[in-house]
Amino acid sequence: MVITIISTYFLMLILISYFTSRGADSTTFFTGNRQSPWFLVAFGMIGASLSGITFISVPGMVGDVQFSYLQMVLGYLLGYLVIATVLMPLYYKLNLISIYTYLEGRFGYWAYKSGAIFFLLSRIVGSSLRLFVVAGVLQLALFDSWGLPFSLTVLITIILIWIYTFRGGIKTIVWTDTLQTFFMLAAVITSIYLIKDQLDISFGGMIDVIERSEYSQAFYWDWYDSKHFIKQFMSGAFIAIVMTGLDQDMMQKNLTCRNIGEAQKNMFWFSIIIVFVNLLFLSLGALLYIYAGSKGIELPERSDDLFPLLALDHFSVFAGITFLLGITAAAYSSADSALTALTTSFCIDILGFKNWDSEKHKRDRIMVHLGFSILLFVVILIFRAINDQSVISAVFTIAGYTYGPILGLFAFGLFTRIKVRDNLVLPVCLASPIFSYLINMYSEELFLGYKFGYELLMVNGLLTFLGLFLIRKKH
Numbered sequence: 001m002v003i004t005i006i007s008t009y010f011l012m013l014i015l016i017s018y019f020t021s022r023g024a025d026s027t028t029f030f031t032g033n034r035q036s037p038w039f040l041v042a043f044g045m046i047g048a049s050l051s052g053i054t055f056i057s058v059p060g061m062v063g064d065v066q067f068s069y070l071q072m073v074l075g076y077l078l079g080y081l082v083i084a085t086v087l088m089p090l091y092y093k094l095n096l097i098s099i100y101t102y103l104e105g106r107f108g109y110w111a112y113k114s115g116a117i118f119f120l121l122s123r124i125v126g127s128s129l130r131l132f133v134v135a136g137v138l139q140l141a142l143f144d145s146w147g148l149p150f151s152l153t154v155l156i157t158i159i160l161i162w163i164y165t166f167r168g169g170i171k172t173i174v175w176t177d178t179l180q181t182f183f184m185l186a187a188v189i190t191s192i193y194l195i196k197d198q199l200d201i202s203f204g205g206m207i208d209v210i211e212r213s214e215y216s217q218a219f220y221w222d223w224y225d226s227k228h229f230i231k232q233f234m235s236g237a238f239i240a241i242v243m244t245g246l247d248q249d250m251m252q253k254n255l256t257c258r259n260i261g262e263a264q265k266n267m268f269w270f271s272i273i274i275v276f277v278n279l280l281f282l283s284l285g286a287l288l289y290i291y292a293g294s295k296g297i298e299l300p301e302r303s304d305d306l307f308p309l310l311a312l313d314h315f316s317v318f319a320g321i322t323f324l325l326g327i328t329a330a331a332y333s334s335a336d337s338a339l340t341a342l343t344t345s346f347c348i349d350i351l352g353f354k355n356w357d358s359e360k361h362k363r364d365r366i367m368v369h370l371g372f373s374i375l376l377f378v379v380i381l382i383f384r385a386i387n388d389q390s391v392i393s394a395v396f397t398i399a400g401y402t403y404g405p406i407l408g409l410f411a412f413g414l415f416t417r418i419k420v421r422d423n424l425v426l427p428v429c430l431a432s433p434i435f436s437y438l439i440n441m442y443s444e445e446l447f448l449g450y451k452f453g454y455e456l457l458m459v460n461g462l463l464t465f466l467g468l469f470l471i472r473k474k475h
Contacts, residue, residue, distance in 0.1 A: 005321055005325065006324065006325070006328065009183070009325060009328065009329075010160055012179065013160075013164045013176050013179070013180075013332075014163060014164050016164070016172065016175050016176050016179065017163070017164035017165070017167065017168055017172045017176070020168045020171050020172045020175050021167035021168030021171070021172055028168060028169060028170075028171050029167070029168065029169030029170065029171070029340075029343075029344075029365065030097050030169060030170065030252075030344050030347075030348070031097060031170065031255065031256055034255070034256055034257070034258055035256070035258060036171070036174045036253070036256035036257055036258075038257050038258075038262040038263065038265050038266040038269075039266070039269070040174055040175065040178050041174055041253050041254065041256065041257060041263075041266045041270075042265075042266040042267075042269045042270040042273070043177075043178050043181055043182075043270075043273075044173075044174055044175075044176075044177030044178040044180075044181055044253065044333070045177070045250065045253055045254075045266075045270050046181045046184075046185070046270065046273060046274060046277055047177050047180045047181035047184050047329065047330060047333030047334070048173075048177050048181075048249070048250065048253065048333050048334055048337045049243075049244065049250065049274060050184070050277070050330055050333075050334070054281070054330065055184065055187075055188075055281075055307075055326060055327050055330040056133065056304050056307050056308065056327065057303075057304050058278065058281040058282065058285060059281055059282070059284045059285030059288055059306065059307050060285065060288075060302075060303035060304045060305070060306045060307060061285065061303055062215050062282055062285030062286050062288075062289060063215070063285070063289050063299070063303050063306070064303060065227060066214075066215050066216065066217040066218070067215065067216055067217060067218035067282050067286075068217070068218060068219075068220055068227040068232060069232075069278070069282060070218045070278065070279065070282060071218065071219060071220070071227070071229050071232035071233050071236065072232045072233065072235055072236035072239070073236060073274070073275055073278045073279075074233060074236065074275070075232065075233040075234060075235060075236020075237040075238075075239075075240070076236050076237070076239070076240040076271065076274060076275070077271055077275065078233075078236075078237040078240075079236065079237040079238065079239065079240025079241045079244070079245070080240055080244065080267055080268075080270070080271035081271070082237070082241055082245065083240070083241060083244055083245035083267060084263075084264045084267040084268060084271075085264075086414065087241075087245040087246070087251075087410075088245075088251075088254060088260060088263055088264060088267065089260055090102065090414075091251065091254075091255060092255070092259070092260040092263065096255065097255070097344065097348055098116070098248055098344060098345055098348040098349050099246070099248055099251050099255075100112055100115040100116045100119065100248065100345065100349050101348070101349070102410075102413070103115045103409055103410075103413065106413040107409070107413065107419070107420055107422055107425060108420075108422030108425075109422060110422045110423055110424075110425045110426050111409060111420070111422055111425040112349065113349070113350070113426070114405065114409065114425050114426045114429045115349075115405075115406050115409055115410075116345055116346075116349035116350060118402045118403070118405050118406050118429065119247065119248055119345055119402075119406065120342060120345060120346065120350075121402050122247075122402040122403060123247075123248075123249060123338050123341065123342050124342065124372075124375060124376070124379060125379070126338070127334065127335050127338040127339070127342075127376060128376050128379035128380050128383065129383065130334055130335060131154070131157060131158070131335050131376065131380055132154075132380045132383045132384065133304075134157075134327055134328065134330075135150065135153050135154045135157055135380065136150075138153060138157075138324070138328070139153045150384055151381060151384075154377055154380050154381065155377060158373050158376055158377050159373075160332075161332065161335055161336050161339055161373070162339070162369065162370065162373045164176065164336070165336050165339060165340055165369070166366060166369050166370075169340050169343075169344075170252050170253065170256055170337075170340055170344070171256070173253065173336055173337045173340055174253060174256060176332075176333070176336060177253075177333045177336075177337060179329075180329035180330070180332055180333035181329070181333060182329075183325050183326060183328075183329035184326050184329040184330045184333065185277065185280075186322070186325075186326070187322045187323060187325055187326020187327075187329070188277075188280050188281060188284055188326065189280065190319070190322045191284055191311070191315075191319060191322065191323065191326075192206075192280070192283060192284050192287060194315060194316070194318075194319050195284075195287045195288070195291050196287070198291060198315075199287075199290070199291060199294060206287070209290060210283055210286045210287065210290075213286055213289075213290055215285070215286040215289055215290075216286060220232075224449055224450065224451070226451055226452070231455050234455060234458065235455045235457065235458070238407065238455075238457050238458050238461070239457060241407065242403040242404075242406060242407045242457065242461075243403060246403070246406045246407060246410055247341075247403075248341045248344060248345045249337050249338050249340075249341035249342075250337075252337075252340070252341050252344060253337065254266060254267065284307075285307075288306055288307060288310055289306070291310065292306070292310065295314070297310070297314060307323070308323070308327075311323035335376075339369070339372055339373065339376070340369075342372045343365065343368050343369045343372055346368050346372070347361075347364070347365050347368055351364065351368070353365075401433040401436060401437065401456075401457075401460060402433065403457060403460075404432055404433060404436060404457055404459075404460020404461045404463070404464060405428075405429035405430075405432050405433065405460070405461075405464045407457070407458075407460070407461030407464070408429075408432065408460070408461040408462070408463070408464020408465040408467070408468065409425075409429070409464065409468070411461060411465055412464075412465050412468045412469070416469075418468075418469065418472045418473075419472065419473045420468050420471050420472050420473065421471045421472075421473060424471040425468070425471070428464060428467035428468060428470075428471060429464060429467075431463075431467065432460055432461075432463040432464040432467060433460055435463050436456055436459050436460040436463060439452070439456075439459060440452050440456050440459075
């Protein structure tokens with residue numbers, strides 16, 4: 001039954017690909033012919049901005065940090081406002097396909113390549129890790145019982161993504177993300193409803209139970225705590241700016257809207273919806289811990305294992321199937337758009353595609369798409385070989401560091417008129433994450449016990465900004 005439902009799900013994705021890619025060319029792949037309805041983009045971006053890791057980790061983290069994650073989500077609103085009013089008008093004015101093209105006009109060749117390289121590195125590592133986590137859940141839930149090796153599970157996963165994205169590209173992604181967001185939200189809402197019934201409480205009683213629980217504290221005011229409101233709020237704002245506004249993956253969807261007005265409307269509605277969606281995830285997390293406590297279920301060592309454990313071993317078959325559909329949708333809505341964005345950035349930023357509808361460029365684009373699919377497969381198998389959660393977490397943290405130089409480049413370009421020595425930009429971008437890492441390592445000794453959290457991203461961006469100022473052209 002499980003395999004039938006999941007097979008039907010993927011068949012729906014392939015059918016969407018078939019209808020959206022008819023008559024598709026490279027312009028369709030890169031821009032969606034700029035005909036995407038804004039409301040579809042807004043809804044689909046919810047799934048793309050989240051991931052399989054979010055689907056599992058946000059409910060799990062409630063046991064350790066309560067609802068403090070909501071502080072960062074509120075910061076997203078400020079970040080999305082900057083994106084809608086500052087960055088998106090710039091992108092539309094310059095008629096950009098890859099947003100990193102802006103850096104070439106503002107600074108020069110090496111600044112342009114630096115932005116693109118750091119994006120490619122971020123997405124390869126981040127997307128591989130997301131798929132690795134989800135492939136592990138699918139392996140445990142389905143494929144172990146059939147005797148299939150993990151490598152085959154990953155290979156099937158990536159082949160399916162390649163099949164429904166290689167022709168229609170971003171046009172297909174806009175529609176498949178909409179479907180996948182629906183399944184992801186349906187899984188969360190269904191899980192909440194089923195737990196409410198298991199606890200034998202009303203909807204109003206459920207809200208009251210969550211509020212009175214030890215997990216509901218949302219705001220923290222101890223300055224030395226990494227969960228302090230200002231730290232979390234400002235970190236959320238900057239994370240939204242870099243991981244949405246300065247990220248080719250997320251911006252490529254926005255740039256498929258018909259005009260800047262519709263793109264801004266999409267961003268405003270998306271920013272409101274994403275707050276409520278994250279609140280749903282946090283509420284689900286509290287209910288999972290409350291349910292486990294009421295049933296005497298021993299909590300797993302890793303908080304990320306809580307949701308899969310309860311859904312697959314303690315809830316009904318229907319709840320387990322809903323969970324598998326939800327995590328599959330969350331993973332694929334992030335991974336498929338990332339694969340398309342990686343292909344777009346490499347073709348335009350690295351290979352320098354100009355007349356991309358030529359037969360040669362069409363073939364090159366398909367080969368690049370295939371090449372990144374293979375690269376994701378290899379990186380996932382490397383994660384599997386390491387098989388050390390602490391190392392994997394470190395890799396994911398390093399991937400976050402790569403957004404700092406992109407933040408510094410765009411901030412320096414937008415808020416100053418200073419020109420820089422372009423040949424020194426890449427060394428500055430490489431040095432900033434290294435210094436950020438050292439500052440973070442010795443922060444308690446350097447800053448009287450202060451410990452950095454997510455706000456280290458701002459430090460990274462600031463170091464890049466200062467580095468660019470130091471290599472300015474004197475005249």
